Amino acid sequence: xxxxxxxxxxxxxxxxxxxxxxxxxxxxxxxxxxxxxxxxxxxxxxxxxxxxxxxxxxxxxxxxxxxxxxxxxxxxxxxxxxxxxxxxxxxxxxxxxxxxxxxxxxxxxxxxxxxxxxxxxxxxxxxxxxxxxxxxxxxxxxxxxxxxxxxxxxxxxxxxxxxxxxxxxxxxxxxxxxxxxxxxxxxxxxxxxxxxxxxxxxxxxxxxxxxxxxxxxxxxxxxxxxxxxxxxxxxxxxxxxxxxxxxxxxxxxxxxxxxxxxxxxxxxxxxxxxxxxxxxxxxxxxxxxxxxxxxxxxxxxxxxxxxxxxxxxxxxxxxxxxxxxxxxxxxxxxxxxxxxxxxxxxxxxxxxxxxxxxxxxxxxxxxxxxxxxxxxxxxxxxxxxxxxxxxxxxxxxxxxxxxxxxxxxxxxxxxxxxxxxxxxxxxxxxxxxxxxxxxxxxxxxxxxxxxxxxxxxxxxxxxxxxxxxxxxxxxxxxxxxxxxxxxxxxxxxxxxxxxxxxxxxxxxxxxxxxxxxxxxxxxxxxxxxxxxxxxxxxxxxxxxxxxxxxxxxxxxxxxxxxxxxxxxxxxxxxxxxxxxxxxxxxxxxxxxxxxxxxxxxxxxxxxxxxxxxxxxxxxxxxxxxxxxxxxxxxxxxxxxxxxxxxxxxxxxxxxxxxxxxxxxxxxxxxxxxxxxxxxxxxxxxxxxxxxxxxxxxxxxxxxxxxxxxxxxxxxxxxxxxxxxxxxxxxxxxxxxxxxx
Numbered sequence: 135x136x137x138x139x140x141x142x143x144x145x146x147x148x149x150x151x152x153x154x155x156x157x158x159x160x161x162x163x164x165x166x167x168x169x170x171x172x173x174x175x176x177x178x179x180x181x182x183x184x185x186x187x188x189x190x191x192x193x194x195x196x197x198x199x200x201x202x203x204x205x206x207x208x209x210x211x212x213x214x215x216x217x218x219x220x221x222x223x224x225x226x227x228x229x230x231x232x233x234x235x236x237x238x239x240x241x242x243x244x245x246x247x248x249x250x251x252x253x254x255x256x257x258x259x260x261x262x263x264x265x266x267x268x269x270x271x272x273x274x275x276x277x278x279x280x281x282x283x284x285x286x287x288x289x290x291x292x293x294x295x296x297x298x299x300x301x302x303x304x305x306x307x308x309x310x311x312x313x314x315x316x317x318x319x320x321x322x323x324x325x326x327x328x329x330x331x332x333x334x335x336x337x338x339x340x341x342x343x344x345x346x347x348x349x350x351x352x353x354x355x356x357x358x359x360x361x362x363x364x365x366x367x368x369x370x371x372x373x374x375x376x377x378x379x380x381x382x383x384x385x386x387x388x389x390x391x392x393x394x395x396x397x398x399x400x401x402x403x404x405x406x407x408x409x410x411x412x413x414x415x416x417x418x419x420x421x422x423x424x425x426x427x428x429x430x431x432x433x434x435x436x437x438x439x440x441x442x443x444x445x446x447x448x449x450x451x452x453x454x455x456x457x458x459x460x461x462x463x464x465x466x467x468x469x470x471x472x473x474x475x476x477x478x479x480x481x482x483x484x485x486x487x488x489x490x491x492x493x494x495x496x497x498x499x500x501x502x503x504x505x506x507x508x509x510x511x512x513x514x515x516x517x518x519x520x521x522x523x524x525x526x527x528x529x530x531x532x533x534x535x536x537x538x539x540x541x542x543x544x545x546x547x548x549x550x551x552x553x554x555x556x557x558x559x560x561x562x563x564x565x566x567x568x569x570x571x572x573x574x575x576x577x578x579x580x581x582x583x584x585x586x587x588x589x590x591x592x593x594x595x596x597x598x599x600x601x602x603x604x605x606x607x608x609x610x611x612x613x614x615x616x617x618x619x620x621x622x623x624x625x626x627x628x629x630x631x632x633x634x635x636x637x638x639x640x641x642x643x644x645x646x647x648x649x650x651x652x653x654x655x656x657x658x659x660x661x662x663x664x665x666x667x668x669x670x671x672x673x674x675x676x677x678x679x680x681x682x683x684x685x686x687x688x689x690x691x692x693x694x695x696x697x698x699x700x701x702x703x704x705x706x707x708x709x710x711x712x713x714x715x716x717x718x719x720x721x722x723x724x725x726x727x728x729x730x731x732x733x734x735x736x737x738x739x740x741x742x743x744x745x746x747x748x749x750x751x752x753x754x755x756x757x758x759x760x761x762x763x764x765x766x767x768x769x770x771x772x773x774x775x776x777x778x779x780x781x782x783x784x785x786x787x788x789x790x791x792x793x794x795x796x797x798x799x800x801x802x803x804x805x806x807x808x809x810x811x812x813x814x815x816x817x818x819x820x821x822x823x824x825x826x827x828x829x830x831x832x833x834x835x836x837x838x839x840x841x842x843x844x845x846x847x848x849x850x851x852x853x854x855x856x857x858x859x860x861x862x863x864x865x866x867x868x869x870x871x872x873x874x
Contacts, residue, residue: 137847140195151190159183166873174871181864188857196847209252209296210831211287212239214268215303216257217275219796222304222419224325231325232273235302238323239268242824243300250828251297258283258301260709277709277796280307280810284320291318298831301810305803306796319816319834321827326802330387333360333418333800334411337390339425339793341407344399345432345461345692346594346685354394355409355425359384360418360801369410370395388799396599401460404767404787405429422797428704428767428789435463436507436691437488441496442468443513443544445481451666452512455680462687465506467492469518496523501720503527504534507691513542514551524555531559532653534722537690543663546621552659560657561630561648562623583636584611584646590633595658595689596647598678610678615671618664620646636662649689656690697722698774698782702760705768707791711760715746717774717781724754728774728781732758737766746772765791 143151159182167175214220220232229237239255247253257265259275262283280303287299298319304326335358342352357368363386370378382393399405408426417423438456442449445468456464465484472478480495488505496519497503503526519527530536540560546552553564586609590596598610611634620636623645634647648659669679697718705711713732717725730746746756756774767789774781804818811818815834819827847853 137196137198139191140197142194152187155183155186155190158186169873170871174867178864178867178873181860181867185857185860185864188853188860192848192853192857198845198847208250209254210247211256211290211296211299212243212253212268213256213258213262213283213287213299213301214239214271215278215280215301215306216259216271216273217278217306217796218273218421219278219304219306219800220271220325221273222326222800224327230273231304232271234325236268236271238302238325238821242821243827246824247300247828247831251831256283256287258303262286276707278303278307280305280806284318284810284814287320288318297835298816299814300827301807303807304800305806306798306800307803307806318814319831320811320814321816321830321834322807322811322818323821323824324802324804324807324818326800327418328802328804330362331360331418331801332414332416333422334358334364334366334384334414335360335422335797335799336409336411336425337422337793337798339407339409339427341397341399341427341429343594343692344429346689351397351399351429352394353397353407353409353427354392356390357382357384357393357411358388358390359386360388360799362386364414366414367412368393369412370397371408371410372397373406374408399429401432404431406767406789419797419800421794422800426789426792428787428792430787432461433785435461436688436694437485437505438462438464438508438510438687438691439484439492439497439506440464440466440510440512441514441518442466443511443515443518443542444469446513446542447666448512448542448664451669451679452683455669455683456687458680459684459687462684462691465489465492467495469495497526500526500529503530504536504720504722506530506536507694508537508539508687510539510541510687511545511551513544514540515544515547515549516551516554517549519551519554519556521555527556528559531655531657534694535654536694537656537658539658539660539686539690541660541662543619543621543661546623546661552623559650559652559655561627561632561650561659562645562661563625563627565622565624583616584614585635585643586611587632587635589631590647593631593633593649595649595682595685596633597685598681614678615667617662618667620644620663621661623659623661654695656693658686658690660686696782696784698772698784700770700772700784700786702770702786702788704788704792705760705763705790706793706795707763707765709763709795711763711788711790713746713758713760713770715756715758715772715774715784717754717756725774725776725781726753728756728776730756730758730772730774732760733771733773734760735769735771736764737768763790 159179162182163175163179214235220235221230224231224234244253255265255268257263257271258280260277260279265271280301287296290296296318298321301320301322302325303322305324337356337358339353339355344351353370364384365381366384368380368382369376378395382391384391397407406426406428408424410424413420413423449468453466456462463485465488468481470479470481478495482489482492491497491502509527509530527538531538538559540552544550546564550564552560557564586596600610617636622638626632626645626648627650630648630650632645632648635643636646638644646660646662650657665679672678695716697720699716701714702711715730717728717730719725726748731743732746733741733743735741744758746758749755749757767787770786770788772784808818817830
């Protein structure tokens with residue numbers, strides 16, 4: 135049985151603490167040093183040090199681990215999993231798992247344990263409840279909170295009434311197991327088939343980031359056959375309407391196959407995609423043959439500011455391309471020339487609520503700048519921005535979480551903005567004079583001018599669908615007209631991703647598109663010049679130019695949080711769903727004294743409002759929990775207020791019931807039941823191993839390794855007397871030697 139400290143500091147703190155105690159004691163007697171002989175002075179310092187050390191040790195609470203007293207009660211809990219998976223067939227297939235559990239209690243457990251213990255029956259599903267007998271089991275629970283059942287029974291056993299727990303389950307737990315050993319021994323008995331079964335399963339349905347990709351999105355799912363190899367028809371449905379059916383070969387033996395579908399979600403309304411696998415005769419359950427993913431409707435458009443160092447073709451083409459994107463709200467500032475006084479003049483176009491702050495070519499304050507989600511600097515040289523404006527842009531990226539794009543050859547030249555302090559958040563470094571290389575020299579007769587890297591092939595910014603009537607086996611990027619030029623840049627910064635390359639004058643690859651995370655935000659670099667040639671040289675049906683720039687700006691803007699931002703994952707039916715709300719000031723400083731309310735609108739129209747509480751560990755973060763959500767789409771409207779004044783609102787929609795964790799791999803999970811039993815000092819038993827269960831329960835309940843408790847070593851009279859003796863001795867010696 136070991137001795138330890140309940141509040142033990144790290145090793146460096148021990149050393150620092152000892153030194154501090156000695157120095158404090160020496161300082162207390164520094165004036166007495168000339169008045170006393172050295173031995174007496176050292177003795178008083180030692181007594182003071184020991185007294186201080188004793189107090190410090192008591193504050194760290196020394197404890198000893200020792201066996202708890204043996205349970206004095208006679209009760210054993212018979213806990214039965216009462217969730218929906220228990221309605222599935224048992225291993226023999228002629229009865230359900232729940233029926234098998236009832237038979238085990240009536241025919242085996244009551245005769246074996248009834249003579250030695252008082253048996254009490256409990257049903258475990260979403261919560262633990264006591265029932266009069268096993269006949270009251272229904273198998274209707276939404277989930278299997280086995281960890282919660284063990285925790286609840288452990289709390290009941292703290293009074294010493296229960297000496298053991300017998301859990302009958304298929305092991306389909308929908309919540310994590312406890313990581314620490316319990317004080318109540320749990321003996322688990324599994325029901326249901328555990329080996330090869332006939333069952334098809336759709337798992338982990340997901341959709342790519344549709345907030346960025348303009349041309350196509352991807353819906354994917356893992357398809358599994360828990361039995362032999364199989365070929366199955368898989369359907370993709372959009373809002374309940376089948377849009378594709380394909381045969382898929384499954385290898386069997388529970389090996390997943392990741393299947394992907396290309397889709398085009400609506401950009402004006404929510405879209406629901408469902409993947410179905412055809413049912414097969416003799417399947418264990420069809421409840422896991424489908425999975426659903428929800429694409430929420432687009433939110434408010436993201437404000438984007440484009441700053442152009444001079445008029446040009448790129449400005450005109452880019453403005454037209456972005457004007458048709460309902461997800462972006464674009465303001466434009468173009469430096470036209472200079473007045474007679476030498477001051478620059480600007481052309482400003484955009485929303486009236488924001489353009490008044492742009493008359494000088496750049497927002498005056500951080501609050502005005504932080505209204506935007508993304509900033510584009512096109513052909514901007516270093517003299518365009520002041521040092522203060524550079525610092526504001528750095529804060530825009532790193533603190534506000536906005537996105538910045540640098541485009542145009544002048545931005546990368548010898549006097550380009552890449553050479554300022556802003557360059558530290560970009561994906562590439564400046565390269566001296568920033569020579570401009572003719573991209574046309576890198577083109578071949580086949581038209582290959584731009585090459586995607588492996589990262590670029592996966593990145594949503596670079597996703598282009600083949601144009602109508604073109605070869606779908608050839609990358610759309612290789613079919614684009616040549617750029618006019620590409621600016622040479624320096625080394626790639628750590629953490630950056632190069633998405634696309636072009637060839638330099640000597641054929642060497644050089645970055646065309648590079649992205650980087652910086653603080654909370656993102657940056658993008660496009661070194662090409664004359665991308666408007668794509669639009670001029672392509673048929674009207676090929677929207678590669680518009681698609682690329684819309685996706686690039688969306689990727690920069692979508693991750694920029696609003697002042698009130700809601701984070702919630704897709705919930706499961708009937709299980710608690712955490713909601714996180716972040717509230718910041720106009721300068722994006724966290725606000726810790728807001729009143730945050732979450733209004734939940736159910737699929738049927740019913741509403742309820744719950745408060746979100748400040749998380750003391752993270753400023754500006756408020757948390758709430760949604761309980762017992764039913765199936766369907768739920769709308770969450772959040773408002774934050776301070777002193778009666780609204781700080782902002784946010785709305786999200788989530789789909790509950792898109793997947794059902796209760797039927798993920800519906801086979802009996804012996805490994806989970808084994809871990810649960812071992813963590814509590816019990817054992818996993820088969821139905822034919824129950825004869826010695828009564829003796830096992832008595833032995834486990836009395837085992838010191840199953841029930842260890844902490845005993846305080848300082849909480850007694852001896853500690854008090856020892857401390858009094860040290861302080862009293864010091865006082866007596868001080869008085870005897872003439873010290874006050």
